[in-house]
Amino acid sequence: MPTSPTTERRPGGDAGFTLIEATLALALIALIAALALPFVRPAGGTADLRARAYQVAALLRTDRAAAQRAGRTVETAFDPRGPVLRSGATGETVDLSRGIAVRVTGWTGGRVAFHPDGRSSGGAVALATRATRIDVAVDGFTSAVTIRPGADAP
Structure with missing residues (x-):
């Protein structure tokens, strides 16, 4: 019970x-x-822009290190049709097409060359959304790759 x-x-x-x-x-x-x-998830937000800037910087630094290690000039190429950034050392690419405006300055023929003695042709890649811009710059004398916030969005 x-x-x-x-x-x-x-x-x-x-x-x-x-x-x-x-x-x-x-x-x-x-x-x-x-x-x-x-x-x-919205594409092209600030976090996505920052992630792409770090990918671009990593690719450029990889090519700089490859030039110094191999003792030969390595070129990183920018293809505006993609837009895509392609490593001259590994062939790896960074796709910059998802909601990001890209402007390359100082790259001769759409390329930046890293020389084995530590110099480079220099230049910058500006990545932007409507509200934010980040510049990835390559110093011509030291080949240092820096990421810095841009002055304004295009």
């Missing part, structure tokens, strides 16, 4: 059905949210 109402069995044996149902509903909502999140 049951001593309390909570220990009584319901007819039909469907105790706990509500918990399973709620768990499945939450799992379904989580799955839909996980699938939809990449499409909802």
